[in-house]
Amino acid sequence: MVTKPVVCLAHRDKVPETPVVYTDLSLNLIYEMLKEAVLGACDFSSMVRGKTVFIKPNLVRPNPTQLPAVTTDPRVVMGMIRLAQEMGAAKVQVGENPGFQYNSRAAFEDWGVRETLEKMGAEIIYLDEDTPVEVSNPTGRVMMKMKLPQSVLQADCFINIPKMKTHMHALVTLGIKNLHGLVFDESRLMFHRNDIAQKIVDIYRVAKPHLTVIDGLWAMEGQAPLSGGVIPDMNLLAAGTDTVAVDSVCSELMMIAPEEVDAIRIAGWEGLGVNNLEEINITGADPKPIQKRFKRPVLSGSGVYPNLLCIEGGSCKGCLSAMRHALDKLNRDGLLEKIPPFTIYVGVPMPNVKNLQNSVGDIWIYGNCAVNVMQQDGIREKHPHFIYGCAPHIFDLYALLKKTYLDAKPTRQG
Ligand code: SF4
Structure with missing residues (x-):
């Protein structure tokens, strides 16, 4: 038995x-x-x-x-x-x-x-x-x-x-x-x-x-x-x-x-x-x-924060989760709203078409998979920021957004 x-x-x-x-x-x-x-x-x-x-x-x-x-x-x-x-x-x-x-x-x-x-x-x-x-x-x-x-x-x-x-x-x-x-x-x-x-x-x-x-x-x-x-x-x-x-x-x-x-x-x-x-x-x-109904985590960064246009191509949850962690923590710390409107592109772009149109403010390209969005006409001229990694470190986006726009010291503590 x-x-x-x-x-x-x-x-x-x-x-x-x-x-x-x-x-x-x-x-x-x-x-x-x-x-x-x-x-x-x-x-x-x-x-x-x-x-x-x-x-x-x-x-x-x-x-x-x-x-x-x-x-x-x-x-x-x-x-x-x-x-x-x-x-x-x-x-x-x-x-x-x-x-x-x-x-x-x-x-x-x-x-x-x-x-x-x-x-x-x-x-x-x-x-x-x-x-x-x-x-x-x-x-x-x-x-x-x-x-x-x-x-x-x-x-x-x-x-x-x-x-x-x-x-x-x-x-x-x-x-x-x-x-x-x-x-x-x-x-x-x-x-x-x-x-x-x-x-x-x-x-x-x-x-x-x-x-x-x-x-x-x-x-x-x-x-x-x-x-x-x-x-x-x-x-x-x-x-x-x-x-x-x-x-x-x-x-x-x-x-x-x-x-x-x-x-x-x-x-x-x-x-x-x-x-x-x-x-x-x-x-x-x-x-x-x-038994209690726990709220589930939401990984997407699209349609969440008013000053962020987030376009997700073919992205796995490695990039999505690391990116959203950083954005949520910036928001929790009262910092995200102080950043001027910006755009993040994450994930593999669709081949042979324009993936990123009507971008807003600075462009941030997030994760190794997203690199080819650079091939699109006009993106290079906008001098995008890159965050490399597969997946990037959870705190990279957090630290770089802070450094770029808020000139504050990053912290790795929760
Ligand atoms: S770079 Fe790595 S973590 Fe990011 S979407 Fe591609 S496979 Fe996933």
């Missing part, structure tokens, strides 16, 4: 306090929720007793005052350290690498709890400073080998604690997507296009967590991670040993069907986990009243 993977939900109608300002009141409540979810999902004592336990939160761009739901709630990580220690873990480590030239030391400081975690007895591991170990992935699809941090590979137990949120590029970021934080900067932007789902499934293939706990206390919707909307009352933790099953259940709770999420669909197709809700044993809290 095939045993169904268990995904255990812990939910409360109200969780007091916030991920930024809290006391023992919410710390104790969240610890109880965590215990419910984790012990309901696995034999946690056998998993951690006498072992080195590595915990990976998501610290993409900690910005606790503006975006308190972008990173894993520190209260969940504290609860997990306490639970692992109580269950006899020999050593607990907490490590992350947000990447994209934002170093882990800065991220842990900006998150605001490094000292607290150390006082609890956890060792902080800065994954960007960790020893890279080359791992081969003979059954992979795009990454046949990759460098992963030695600490994660050497840990006896790997616990994955992502934040529940939508994602401009991956639609949702849950357990599988959180593993992208394991690769070093040199390969962060590789396969950061439509093939990102194959890439993160390849990482999952070689670095499967023993346990995934989704932090859905405060969640994020829409243009996440950098400009999403906060959902402060999801009040959910979900745990399971099959990350694909955990992601499938959580995606469904966000009212995004698992088959819509490339990484979940592909991981199931590859036989790396269960993505069919009928074949998952959902235990703990009743999922029906928890």
Whole structure:
């Protein structure tokens, strides 16, 4: 008989306090929720007793005052350290690498709890400073080998604690997507296009967590991670040993069907986990009243901002997502409206026709695919700006628009 993977939900109608300002009141409540979810999902004592336990939160761009739901709630990580220690873990480590030239030391400081975690007895591991170990992935699809941090590979137990949120590029970021934080900067932007789902499934293939706990206390919707909307009352933790099953259940709770999420669909197709809700044993809290319709991210930059004419040729979501991230962040920072009307062309132009007519202001050509729009009569004379890359770095457009029109210092922090 095939045993169904268990995904255990812990939910409360109200969780007091916030991920930024809290006391023992919410710390104790969240610890109880965590215990419910984790012990309901696995034999946690056998998993951690006498072992080195590595915990990976998501610290993409900690910005606790503006975006308190972008990173894993520190209260969940504290609860997990306490639970692992109580269950006899020999050593607990907490490590992350947000990447994209934002170093882990800065991220842990900006998150605001490094000292607290150390006082609890956890060792902080800065994954960007960790020893890279080359791992081969003979059954992979795009990454046949990759460098992963030695600490994660050497840990006896790997616990994955992502934040529940939508994602401009991956639609949702849950357990599988959180593993992208394991690769070093040199390969962060590789396969950061439509093939990102194959890439993160390849990482999952070689670095499967023993346990995934989704932090859905405060969640994020829409243009996440950098400009999403906060959902402060999801009040959910979900745990399971099959990350694909955990992601499938959580995606469904966000009212995004698992088959819509490339990484979940592909991981199931590859036989790396269960993505069919009928074949998952959902235990703990009743999922029906928890389910919420999350706003989906919109990747297009066309018809959004009054001072931007954006023409999209044959573009994949690599360029679209990086471009829209930059525009949304400029808007969030109150800067976009100060830029004079301008035009962006993105994606492969249609051959043998004029692709860019009635442009407005300066022309920005975005991504390697768009370069041939230069062949069109009259474009060269307008001295367009180029942003190269496949896909360009998320912050390139942000930084260059700021530098060109606002002469302000760019920041890589969220
Ligand atoms: S240049 Fe942009 S649109 Fe073209 S393949 Fe790369 S990411 Fe996609």
